[in-house]
Amino acid sequence: MQDKKIIKSSFIIIILIVLGKIMAFIRDALIASKFGATYVTDIYMFSLGTVMLLTTIGYGLTTTLIPMHTENIENKSQEEKNIFVSNILNTVGISTIVFVIIGIIIAPYIIYIFAPGFRENLEVYNSSVYILRIMFTSLFFVFIQSIVTGVLQAHKEFYAPAAMAFVSNIIFVIYLIFLSNKFGMNGFAIATVMGFAAQFLINVPRFKALGYKYVFVINFKDKNLIRLVKLMLPVIISTSIIQINLFISRYFATTAYEGAVSALDFSNKLNMLIYEVFAVAISMVIYPTLSIFATQRNNKEYKNALLRGVNVILLIMVPASIGVLILREPIVSLIFGRGAFDEKAVKLTANALMFYTPAMVAYGVRDILYKAFYSLQDTKIPMINSFIGICINIILSLILVNSMQVSGLTLASAISAVATTLILIIILNNKLNGINIRYLLKVFVKITSSSLIMGFIIINIRNVCFTQIGVNFKGDIISIILCFIIGVFVYFICIHILKVEEYMYMLELVKKRLGKNKS
Known part of the structure; x- marks a missing residue:
């Protein structure tokens, strides 16, 4: 009976993921159709990529929260669980607000340093700063959603988290079909923030149904919070390698x-x-x-x-x-x-x-x-491996971008990925x-x-x-x-x-x- 439940749950989750991917391709096809391969699209892609790089913090938060909260579910009362989760929500929420404000302030410098091709045209530069500032606000919903998602998955609740991409992409598609001609890419940046907000909101009903209630508690010195942060850091670095390499490639692509x-x-x-x-x-x-x-x-x-x-x-x-x-x-x-x-x-x-x-x-x-x-x-070896991959990608991108342009950047990413994978195989072979x-x-x-x-x-x-x-x-x-x-x-x-x-x-x-x- 348990096997049947697992198979059924897995099947439903796969369907939700595939539906999300289908909607994502409809979204991307509409972006390509509406805006083409132009600076307008470049600005949005760069801004979204910057946000996606930072969402790896949310992934690390979810990944480390699941085993910690699983222990709480087994050993602590509902009141203790509420305090634990509420403290993380509050401390992360406050930290994120400060982080977003700083991001909005330094957005011009991010564009200037990491998108050098955009600063050559004042209109492109100003537009990219404006859109990046809008996109930064979505991080609040991303990080809060990561906590709620981690709690749900600790309770083996997967349907709402699996549906997140589908829900947000519906918002994107509706905007692109009905509103993009009137409000353009600036409006789409706002729609993107709304999409991330929707990802958070669809998890809330199930979160509340599990008995969780918000408690106003803020304790940055809580030992469980400190433990969570320590566990997060190597996971974030290891899992962010794809986004970091893509961010590096975008940097060079803006000059092509x-x-x-x-x-x-x-x-x-x-x-x-x-x-x-x-x-x-x-x-x-x-x-x-x-x-x-x-x-x-x-x-x-x-x-x-x-x-x-x-x-x-x-x-x-x-x-x-x-x-x-x-x-x-x-x-x-x-x-x-x-x-x-x-x-x-x-x-x-x-x-x-x-x-x-x-x-x-x-x-x-x-x-x-x-x-x-x-x-x-062992979280150190994947973290070190990630740094090696980033270094390889930067060196090869510098070498290949002038002769091969974007194709050189994708080749650099591929070589970096293959090299780091082979290194891991060798290390794991020795370790075992x-x-x-x-x-x-x-x-x-x-x-x-x-x-x-x-x-x-x-x-x-x-x-x-x-x-x-x-x-x-x-x-x-x-x-x-x-x-x-x-x-x-x-x-x-x-x-x-x-x-x-x-x-x-x-x-x-x-x-x-x-x-x-x-x-």
Whole structure:
């Protein structure tokens, strides 16, 4: 019965996440159509990126609050829980208000230092400062929502948090369809703040239903609050590496050409789609399993679970990255290629996406490895690894931006991601006295070989579609659908022939499930 509940809950959560992603793509397509790859979009993307970088503080808050509050749920009264949560809400709320005010004051300096391309045009500079100031106010809702979300997840309440992206994207889409022509990008910045506020508000009813009541208590010296902050810091640094690297890339992109930041962000969103849907979900599932085996000191099962998690990531992400690499131009054209987002913008975004694709695989594997270190209560190595990745990205961006422009920035990010992932594998292999890297390489070679055969097939299908139908909307959609169906079929035949163990394992589980249903 418990397994059925878990399966049902997981299924509903996946649906909510996918719905959020669909609405996000509608939002991005509307942004591209309404504003194109221009300085207007660049300003919004940079401002949103600055806020998203700071939201990693909220993620660290949620991540560290969950295990702490789980202990409270088991051992403390409702009154004690109310005081604990209210103190965090109040202290974080006050700190955030001060932080937002400082951000609004120094916004001109942030633009001047981190978006040097914007300061060359006074109108662009002033507009970027104004929008960044509006966007800073959303951080209040982000941080308060992070606390409420952490409390809900500690109680194993996942539906409202999973629906947050869907709700906020509905607000964005409504604005872009009905109000963007009248109020432009300034109005969209306000709509973005409203979207973050909506993410907080949808969690409140369930939060109150769990018996929580607001208590006016402020104690910055509370030992639990201090413990929370100490635990947060390495997690924030480790988990912010993707946003920091993207922020660095945006810095260099502002000096390239008009629309460079937009091309960078649109390509990144496409690159992150499969990672966010599949890899994040897999790492969430594998984390408690690794934690249990680590607590039990069951080294053999720990390594088996770790290898299985990494190989499942590879099984999904490697063919997906090759498919996106081959079909990048029709995908970009189909999703964004309309209105102000012209053919030039499509090509710039597609070229940037080409060099991003290796990062898709690296991000997925790195997530599993980070969870492995966290399960061993080691937060320092992921933090140091993050610093190494940032340094590699900065150095390569400086070298490649002049010759390759935005494509050089995405290549720098990809190389940084791959390098830091390989470093983590080596360190973890030494830490665990061997994780069977030879087996990992064997599976990787099988999966890559199958993916390359699939890639060869879909290249030919794509070329035939473009020759027979033309490079247009109809040709894009037919080529993507045919390539996906035939590509998946070819890939599964190849991994079946090569007997990739994780695939065979999942196949057996499906067969057993079907056998039970028949009986």
